Structure formats: C-alpha cells, structure tokens
Amino acid sequence: MEKEHERQYLEKIRKTAQAGPFLPDWESLAKKEPPQWFGEMKFGIFIHWGLYSLAAHGNEWYSRNMYIQGREEWEYHRKVYGSQKEFGYKDFIPLFTAENFQAGEWARLAKRAGARYLIPVAEHHDGFQMYQSELSRWNAWDMGPGRDLLGEWKKAAEEEGLMFGTSSHRAEHWFFMGHGREFDSDVKEPMAKGDFYWPAMPEPEDHMDFHSRPYPSQEFLEDWILRCCEIIDRYEPCLLYFDWWVKHEAFEDGLKWIAAYYYNRAEQWRRQAAICYKYDAMAAGSGIPEIERGVFSQTMPFVWQSDTAIANNSWCYTDNLEYKSVRQILTILINVVCRNGNLLLNVGPKGDGAVPERDREILEAVGEWLQVNGEAIYGSHPWRIAGEGDMAEPEGAFTDSQKIAYTRADIRFTAREDNIYAFVLAYPEDGQVTIHSLAAPESLGEQKPKQERMAFGEKIKSVQVLGSREIPQWTQDQEGLHICTRKVRSQLPVVIQVSKSGF
Secondary structure (H helix, E strand, O other), rough: HHHHHHHHHHHHHHHHHHOOOOOOOOOOOOOOOOHHHHHHHHHHHEEEEOOOHHOOOOOOOHHOOOOOOOOHHHHHHHHOOOEEEEOOOOHHHHHOOOOOHHHHHHHHHHHHHHEEEEEEEEEEEOOOEOOOOOOOEEEEEOOOOOOOHHHHHHHHHHHHHOOEEEEHHHHHHHHHHHHHHHOOOOOOOOOOOOOOOOOOOOOOOOOOOOOOOOOHHHHHHHHHHHHHHHHHHHHHEEEEEEEEEHHOOOHHHHHHHHHHHHHHHHHHHOOOOOEEEEOOOOOOOOOEEEEHHHEEEOOOOEEEEEEEEEEOOOOOOOOOOOOOOHHHHHHHHHHHHOEEEEEEEEEEEOOOOOOOHHHHHHHHHHHHHHHHHHHHHOEEEEOOOOOOOOOOOEOOOOOOOOOOOOOOOEEEEEEEEOOEEEEEOOOOOEEEEEEEEHOHHHHOOOOOOHHHHHHOOOOEEEEOOHHHHHHEEEEEEEOOOEEOOOOOOOOOOOEEEEEOOOO
C-alpha cells in the first residue's frame, strides 16, 4: 500500500473500532463472550510452516539464531549455506516453492486426528507473510511459491468442516533480526519500512521484560496494526492468536484497537470469534487465555487453551525432532480438558509442504483414540473435581515435556449430560481400579458436610469402558467405586463411563 492508502486504512480501523458494539477499551472488551463452539470443540491443530522449515535445523527461531555469532546455528549455516553476507535468511525465499504442499491433505489429516479447528501461522517472527498482502511484497503470493497459502488453508479447513483461525507473531519482529547488525551480514543499512529485515532493533536481554527498550516505534506499531487487520479483513478468522510479546506495554493501546475492530467485524459477519493471548496481555474476559506447553493446576471458571507441539524441542519441522509419544499427547489433552481448557496441538510441514511421516502416524493414532473416547472430550464440561491420585502435573508454561509416571490411582474427570467420565491415565494389567471420588453416598455423610455429600449424587446406575464390549464388574462402598475388568488392555488412557440420572 502507498502511504495515503495506509492512512485511509488506519482511519477505517479507528472508525470501525469506535462504532461498537465493542469499543477500544478494556471495560468494553471484557464483556465479550467466548465463542460457544470453542468450549465444545476442545481440540485444534496449530501449523508452524515457513522459510525456517527449509533450514529444518534447530527450531523455528533459525532466522534469529543464524545471526548470533558463536551459536550452533551460526556455525551450521556457514558450513551448509556459506557466510551470512553471501547467503542470508532472505535467500531461502526463492527455494521456498511449496511444491509438495496440499492444504486439503493437511485438513483431512487434522480431521482424522479428531481436531475441530485449524490455526496455521500467518506470519512468524521472521517477517515472511504466508498470505497475499498489500502491505509488503515479502509474502508467499509475490515471492517464493507465488500462492496465497493462508487462503488455501482456510478453503481446505472449511471444506472439511473445521473452524479456521490464524496467528500473527509479527510483534517479535521488532527485534528478531537485530543480531544481524552486529557483524558484516546481509542485515544492514539502509533499512526502511517495507524492507524484509526492518526494523532489526537490539534484542531485549530478557524477553519477559515487557517494559524493555528500545521501545517499539509508532511507525512499527502502526504497521503491526495494519498487518493484523489486513489478515482479519481478508481471511475472516474465527480465532486470532498472538504470541507472547504483545504483552509488552507498547502494544497495549494497539491491541485494544485491533480487538475492537476484530470483534465488531465479526459481528458484521455474524460469526463468533475470539483472540487468544498469553501472560495477561489482555483484560480478563476480553479473549481466551493461553498457557504455552503447560496447564493450570486446577479447574478454571473460564475457558482457556494450552498450546503445545508434537515435539518437545521445536514448533517447526527440523532434522532432530524429539517427538512426544501418543500417550503423552493424550494425557496432556485430558489434563487440559478436565480443567475447562482446549488443547491446540502444533505440527510442522516439511520445507516443501509435505507431511512428515511421524507426524502423520501420531495424529492418526490420536484420532483413533478420539473415535472411541471422543464423547468424554467433545462437548464435555468439568466435573466437581478435576482428578484424583498421587501424581500432580506441574503448573505453568513450559512444563509439559516432563515425563510423569502415572499409576492406576491417577484418574481425571469430565462430565456430560447424566454421565461422569473417569480417565484412568495408566490402566493396570490386572484390571482393578478404584475411584475414591465415587464412594457410596451414605459413607460421605460421616466425612463431609451435606453440601459436599450432595455433590456426588446417589447410587450409580451403570458402568462401562468406552470401546470395550466387556461389562465390568463393579461395587461401591465407603472407599470408592471398585471396577474390575478381565479383557481391557491398553497402553493409552482408558475411559470409564459412569451413568446415573442426577449427577
């Protein structure tokens, strides 16, 4: 866009944001109800794919790390591609042809995995837009594959009945290429708005210092607002996801304008939409809180989302992925859902867009489990307690790669209609399980006040194991609900359905 066009677009954004029903202030935005569909769907797929997928080394921060002298990626880049002056990050663009990318193949795989919504990254920290843009020529439509990749994702997702969202990680681009200025590389002056590496400012010593200097400039902030609203207008996403650095105080005012603009536009589309954010970047109630690679320790009174990757060491495809097991992914899903959250599981196409075989295997295995046990996940809600047992998950971000030795005592709960679903995270070979939280009601009268006793209902009507034809033997006494099966065998979590009208 020319400057006059950008000025007119900013004016349109301001007018739409001020027209209501949502206004660019937290008091107004906090009245935004989360989409009903979000709380019911529970499971989505995140997609990280870009120029960094061609390098396929280290992780999705390759564009930053290849310019930090002494880092392993610095040495790797010089060995494989040559000096950063002769072959910089921008030189991956002609190699990014997406020759094996088929959006429909990915959407069908996401659906087989049991996902109900899809969120591909529109622009990552590296600044390359995976969509058609009028704000910068450094995009997949004008360069590289010559395709509107985000548009292809949207079309394929909707054809498969998946809700479509997208993410912008543009805020971090303020500093992401800054290390390239520290030596003779292709990241150099003159540099102006519109250049691929612009603005390449010094990186904060602490990424979690949300007051760090140099402060993002007004020029950069306006460009960020324009890019976000261009995505909103062109692709009409049902979810808009931001990474962590929008928590920086410089983005707060712009974030309010973007949120009001987005929510008002969604009202015009007659579509339920929401913004996903991290680290209290937005006021409570104005969007959907995120925890990266982690969970809350208890059930929350609001819907939220945990985003994690299929591998522990990267969000994009690389040559050294440390994959999570299917059991680990399902356990994370269960621990999130029982606490009133959704899981957004990330996968990464290869540089050419192809599906990595291990990703396919894991996603299809997750989908097979959900075909059997999905009624305990989709449309469920938290029960009176999230779970019982000796092994508690660590709370907070970046904790879900820890391997926890669950036992038969570790059980999680959801509820739906007249059913309670008990997820036995490590089903024992002898088939003997006791659910202490479902002790006989009369016994609770001796131990708990009346209001807690009533919460657990009365006698149980039936017990069954989802996916099994075997009718379990069960008894209920003061210790709990005792269940015995003889044929149930699984290395994955097993779901026991407990039915009684009135739960």
